[in-house]
Amino acid sequence: MSGANFILLINLAVAGLLAASFMAVSFHDAGRAPARWMASAYVLGVVYSAIEFSIPAFNDARLPVVTAFAVFLGATIAFNGGLARKYGVAPPWTPMLFFLAATTIAVYFVQDLPRQSLTRIMAYQLPYAAMQFVGLGIVWASRQSRGRLDLILMAVLAASGLQFASKPFIAHALGGWGANPQAYLQSSYALVSQSLGTVFALALALLTLGILVRDVLAEVTSKSEVDTLSGLLNRGGFTRHAELAVHDATRLGVPVAMVIADLDHFKSVNDSFGHASGDRVIEAFAGLLREAAEDHHVVGRIGGEEFAVILTGANLAAARLFAEGTRHAFGALPISGLPADSRCTSSFGIAELHVSEGFSDLMRRADEALYLAKNAGRDCVRVSTGPADGLAVFKIGQARINGRG
Known part of the structure; x- marks a missing residue:
């Protein structure tokens, strides 16, 4: 051969x-x-x-x-x-x-x-x-x-x-x-x-x-990495993509802000109207976030009724506009399965990344600002302007929650 x-x-x-x-x-x-x-x-x-x-x-x-x-x-x-x-x-x-x-x-x-x-x-x-x-x-x-x-x-x-x-x-x-x-x-x-x-x-x-x-x-x-109900990233997927986004923004010197949102009195929606109605509320809010976000933003559902957005290329003022716009839109949105005169509201915490921070610091400060928004009566936006301020915001919020402020 x-x-x-x-x-x-x-x-x-x-x-x-x-x-x-x-x-x-x-x-x-x-x-x-x-x-x-x-x-x-x-x-x-x-x-x-x-x-x-x-x-x-x-x-x-x-x-x-x-x-x-x-x-x-x-x-x-x-x-x-x-x-x-x-x-x-x-x-x-x-x-x-x-x-x-x-x-x-x-x-x-x-x-x-x-x-x-x-x-x-x-x-x-x-x-x-x-x-x-x-x-x-x-x-x-x-x-x-x-x-x-x-x-x-x-x-x-x-x-x-x-x-x-x-x-x-x-x-x-x-x-x-x-x-x-x-x-x-x-x-x-x-x-x-x-x-x-x-x-x-x-x-x-x-x-x-x-x-x-x-x-x-x-x-x-x-x-x-995708949450089946909302269609957004789940907590693990959000964390992975958000860390990469923050790392790239830091390397390129691009501003980056984080928005954390929580649906107000969500448990009462499930208790009063059933879990199917609660699911529609989740889907509606997720849809608003998806429409408001740009393709390069990272949007996720990180808890039962808690959502987070990484806004690369956005400073604190732009992030506040994003949060306020979403808050107003959600408050005016009729939800299928809820009474015609019923409206849902949401609370927001915002923080902008500082030079000395990483993703976990940014998320912690945004979460602290969210605590303050919840403690301030809900259906509002609160901002953490810096690392030290974020800690102060959290302490004030905790004091009010504990009945001391």
Whole structure:
């Protein structure tokens, strides 16, 4: 068995394993379509390898050679379909399928050219190169944010396209690709070509698998951080995202403020009108916070009826406007399930991050200001203007709660 034959067998086995891997990922991928298209691509890779391996058994190899070309090009098209689904780009099915048909016809007719003709070899390899660059264009055209793996994938797609484009010249330098199709696997070129194909097929598969698994894990993490009732971040998710936001704001020298809100007399709503009505109150307040917040703000439900917002890029005055606006809107909002003349209110505590503070200090001061708002009769906003002031606010609030002020 020649070295090319051995590598071709390896390619067949590897393609099968990769197809199974993508199918396994598809069962855990909410979209599923990207992984399934990738699996289809590597199933076609198995078929291609099997056809290539069988070519020496044919007296007239024209049909299996053309079929192998069409199957492999179809595999690259299926791979591009998976990329398009993954990156939210409309798959260019019509031009790709037209290209498949046109190039397959061209490959059929170039069989009449001399075996070592550069035109004949190019007719095989340049369509593969073109599909790799189409894949690169799909990733490039995506509006999704691209991480390190996505950028590496783009680089590998470009390199893969270049290696396909260079193969006609490699074949010429190595003395051709066999006297006939049956002799192809005995040529030095076949060993080089199949080896390059294995390297790039594995690289592209591992990168796309890594990207799909990354996205699946991100989705699982996101779901674990979301409060199902309000649709906002739960306490754990809020803390993680808020700490990152505060860290970035501190590093960039951007102001950041925190608002903590508590629904007034929420227990009486549940007791008087039932927990379903209480849930609608939670949903209504969460909706107001979501509408008022910008995309870069962090909004969460951190307790039963307690909410928090990190306002990056906002100072104390802007945070107070945010809180007052939400308070007035909530107080005027009719809630389904409550009497028509019934209105709910909320209390707010606000603090702005100071240079010497971290996230926990900011949250503590906002919480202290909230205590003062609750003690001042509720349905109001109270502000902590600084670290020392925040402690004073808390002590005054505690004294009133204890009946001493």
